[in-house]
Amino acid sequence: MKALLLLHTLLLVSFAELSTLTVDDELVILDGNLSAGNSEDNCVVNDPSFGIKEEEVVEEQEPPPVSGHFNPFQKESLMDYPFEERLVLRPLPRNFLLASFQFNITSDELSIDKGASHFNSYAHNTVFPRSISPILEHTNTRQLHLRFTHGLWDAESWGQLPHNGSKSGGTGVEIWAVLESDSKQAAFAQWISLANSLSGLFCTSINFIGSDKTSYPVFSFQPSGENSLPLFNENSKLYLVRAALANEPICTENLTPFLKLLPTKGKSGVASLLDGHKVFDSHWHSLSIDIETRCDDTSCKYHMEEFVEMVVHVPNALDRAEKPIPKPVEEHELRCDESKPHDVFECFPLPESTDREFELSKLFGRYILGTNLVSRSPSRVCAEVGPNWSALVKVGNTYFSTDDNCFEIKGDELHDLYLQTSDTAQVASSEDVPIYVSRSLTGYGQDGGGLRTVFKNPSNETVSLVYFESLPWFMRLYLSSLKIESEDGLQLDDVITNTFYLPAIDRQRPTHLEYNLKVPPNSTFALSYQFDKALLKYAEYPPDANHGFDIESAVVTVLSPLKYEMRTATLLLSLSTPDFSMPYNVIILTSTIMGLAFGTIFNLMVKKLVTVEEADKSNGSVGSRIIFKFRERIKAIFKKKVPLFDESKKNQ
Ligand SMILES: *[C@@H]1O[C@H](CO)[C@@H](O)[C@H](O)[C@H]1NC(C)=O
Ligand SMILES: *[C@@H]1O[C@H](CO)[C@@H](O)[C@H](O)[C@H]1NC(C)=O
Ligand SMILES: *[C@@H]1O[C@H](CO)[C@@H](O)[C@H](O)[C@H]1NC(C)=O
Ligand SMILES: *[C@@H]1O[C@H](CO)[C@@H](O)[C@H](O)[C@H]1NC(C)=O
Ligand SMILES: *[C@@H]1O[C@H](CO)[C@@H](O)[C@H](O)[C@H]1NC(C)=O
Numbered sequence: 001m002k003a004l005l006l007l008h009t010l011l012l013v014s015f016a017e018l019s020t021l022t023v024d025d026e027l028v029i030l031d032g033n034l035s036a037g038n039s040e041d042n043c044v045v046n047d048p049s050f051g052i053k054e055e056e057v058v059e060e061q062e063p064p065p066v067s068g069h070f071n072p073f074q075k076e077s078l079m080d081y082p083f084e085e086r087l088v089l090r091p092l093p094r095n096f097l098l099a100s101f102q103f104n105i106t107s108d109e110l111s112i113d114k115g116a117s118h119f120n121s122y123a124h125n126t127v128f129p130r131s132i133s134p135i136l137e138h139t140n141t142r143q144l145h146l147r148f149t150h151g152l153w154d155a156e157s158w159g160q161l162p163h164n165g166s167k168s169g170g171t172g173v174e175i176w177a178v179l180e181s182d183s184k185q186a187a188f189a190q191w192i193s194l195a196n197s198l199s200g201l202f203c204t205s206i207n208f209i210g211s212d213k214t215s216y217p218v219f220s221f222q223p224s225g226e227n228s229l230p231l232f233n234e235n236s237k238l239y240l241v242r243a244a245l246a247n248e249p250i251c252t253e254n255l256t257p258f259l260k261l262l263p264t265k266g267k268s269g270v271a272s273l274l275d276g277h278k279v280f281d282s283h284w285h286s287l288s289i290d291i292e293t294r295c296d297d298t299s300c301k302y303h304m305e306e307f308v309e310m311v312v313h314v315p316n317a318l319d320r321a322e323k324p325i326p327k328p329v330e331e332h333e334l335r336c337d338e339s340k341p342h343d344v345f346e347c348f349p350l351p352e353s354t355d356r357e358f359e360l361s362k363l364f365g366r367y368i369l370g371t372n373l374v375s376r377s378p379s380r381v382c383a384e385v386g387p388n389w390s391a392l393v394k395v396g397n398t399y400f401s402t403d404d405n406c407f408e409i410k411g412d413e414l415h416d417l418y419l420q421t422s423d424t425a426q427v428a429s430s431e432d433v434p435i436y437v438s439r440s441l442t443g444y445g446q447d448g449g450g451l452r453t454v455f456k457n458p459s460n461e462t463v464s465l466v467y468f469e470s471l472p473w474f475m476r477l478y479l480s481s482l483k484i485e486s487e488d489g490l491q492l493d494d495v496i497t498n499t500f501y502l503p504a505i506d507r508q509r510p511t512h513l514e515y516n517l518k519v520p521p522n523s524t525f526a527l528s529y530q531f532d533k534a535l536l537k538y539a540e541y542p543p544d545a546n547h548g549f550d551i552e553s554a555v556v557t558v559l560s561p562l563k564y565e566m567r568t569a570t571l572l573l574s575l576s577t578p579d580f581s582m583p584y585n586v587i588i589l590t591s592t593i594m595g596l597a598f599g600t601i602f603n604l605m606v607k608k609l610v611t612v613e614e615a616d617k618s619n620g621s622v623g624s625r626i627i628f629k630f631r632e633r634i635k636a637i638f639k640k641k642v643p644l645f646d647e648s649k650k651n652q
């Protein structure tokens with residue numbers, strides 16, 4: 001027996017060893033020509049061009065000699081659709097890298113005059129996503145803006161957000177739209193229909209948007225461009241509607257629908273780099289979609305801009321690609337501070353090395369699979385690097401460089417980008433943000449609290465901005481408690497030039513606050529006000545009631561000296577929460593008592609204490625005996641007689 005057990009254990013151990021070995025073998029990436037988690041491996045391995053080493057770098061100046069390649073898809077007549085794509089890479093201070101994927105899609109001409117022939121007309125979608133246009137038509141949407149953002153943008157060291165902040169939302173999901181409608185009620189119905197449709201399309205909880213989350217911005221979110229706001233019906237008006245879901249989780253299932261909207265479906269062009277794991281492992285990421293209806297004198301078209309942007313920490317991302325399972329750094333790779341005591345056991349690490357060279361394929365785990373095949377202009381990759389960086393594109397065996405570090409991807413070969421620098425601190429300079437705004441909750445009671453927003457203008461120019469805030473109805477705001485704290489002796493009238501305030505209605509409407517502010521140069525002040533916390537109904541609490549309630553970010557739109565948009569962080573408000581374990585406890589206790597009572601009574605009714613001898617005397621099978629006894633017992637109770645057990649046995 002013991003021997004058997006031993007054998008078994010041995011077998012188990014050896015099996016475990018075997019399996020760990022295979023796991024390691026699979027995960028360690030030995031060659032540069034294979035990348036982790038790449039579904040396109042088949043395409044990569046067969047390509048002979050990727051066995052080359054760094055030493056083979058060939059620097060050739062313009063013109064990029066790839067233009068002569070034969071590409072069956074480049075025939076103008078076949079594939080010439082209004083689709084543009086671009087990848088912009090910008091190194092940020094402290095070894096971060098901003099990767100910005102941009103896609104432009106324009107639809108065919110819209111048939112505006114929808115009469116009876118509408119249902120007979122056939123819809124022809126070329127590159128414009130087929131799933132979107134029916135939604136827009138059904139809900140009469142003229143502009144649609146969607147933002148999925150997560151992470152922290154470190155404005156103090158990274159500078160301004162990309163695209164002047166106009167393409168990134170607050171943490172979570174943000175959506176706003178311009179709808180054409182007869183009345184506000186109709187517009188709201190269209191809005192809810194739009195939200196429900198988009199919720200299914202993008203796998204998010206946008207369908208949870210109701211009237212209690214919807215606001216109608218007055219000064220902020222003003223649509224840009226005159227000709228992008230056509231009225232198709234003279235009698236109707238345009239409504240700007242907005243809602244946000246704070247802290248809504250954003251994950252890979254949200255990226256897939258984004259890629260499916262592209263004509264390339266992420267299978268070619270720069271979108272082939274996008275891999276959910278890499279995007280959502282980043283420090284900050286933002287997915288956005290803007291759709292506008294653009295009209296000229298005769299016709300209208302939908303114009304869609306899609307952005308996928310992320311900030312990755314380059315050393316971490318490379319480490320993770322090389323060693324998916326973290327392992328301690330080998331001794332010879334340790335960088336110890338030689339001025340301090342160091343030996344085998346002791347090492348004060350030096351700061352990160354400023355030398356860095358990497359390839360995009362290492363960072364994203366994929367290659368650019370050729371150009372996008374459908375576009376009228378080729379895919380472009382641009383590296384906005386500082387003077388001490390070199391950026392080379394790798395096509396086949398060869399590396400090429402250009403003057404402006406922008407490369408056009410032609411042909412269907414695999415492309416890669418190689419970036420190298422001796423000083424990672426030398427990055428292309430980014431503009432400072434015009435203003436810093438941070439918001440926090442104050443107070444500690446269960447019944448009330450305060451909201452405090454600090455504005456800091458470090459520049460030497462007056463900044464004028466619009467501050468937009470939409471607060472849930474269960475924060476009952478006292479606008480009369482609005483106060484300003486300032487060391488420079490600023491008064492409320494000095495900074496607030498205009499206010500829009502729409503108080504909340506319980507369960508129907510959020511508080512809607514908009515200020516026009518003027519922030520004097522080189523000044524800091526704080527605006528604060530108090531609120532009461534409402535009591536919610538039992539069913540209004542989310543399943544994780546003790547987590548608290550996410551309050552969406554405030555939106556700051558800077559109007560001058562430059563156009564810029566930014567969001568504050570979201571807040572977590574804790575409301576008084578009923579003890580949800582109480583009903584549970586009551587149910588448990590009641591059930592226990594009932595169980596005890598029932599058991600006792602049942603036993604009293606059906607059981608009789610007999611000695612072993614008596615039991616032995618009775619014959620027959622156990623089952624039939626028990627059933628018989630039970631029947632007799634019941635009979636006896638109903639006859640209100642003293643049960644005569646022995647008699648019945650005799651009868652048997
Ligand atoms: C990488 O490329 C080299 C040279 O072509 C080849 O010998 C090697 O097998 C490749 N590695 C893998 C894993 O494909
Ligand atoms: C997309 O279109 C806008 C103008 O509508 C333009 O500014 C932008 O450069 C375009 N993006 C790409 C990637 O071509
Ligand atoms: C940002 O704003 C500045 C000044 O208004 C403008 O010159 C610049 O083109 C804008 N950048 C983008 C990406 O919109
Ligand atoms: C590039 O780096 C070298 C030393 O590594 C330095 O002397 C030079 O000033 C740098 N160039 C620029 C433009 O910063
Ligand atoms: C602000 O400072 C910059 C230089 O830092 C200067 O060029 C500019 O004229 C100043 N503006 C004002 C309004 O003082």
Ligand SMILES: *[C@@H]1O[C@H](CO)[C@@H](O)[C@H](O)[C@H]1NC(C)=O
Nearest residue numbers: 458459460487488521522523
């Ligand atoms: C800003 O104000 C502080 C004092 O409040 C002063 O020391 C500093 O020099 C000022 N900076 C500018 C650029 O005016």
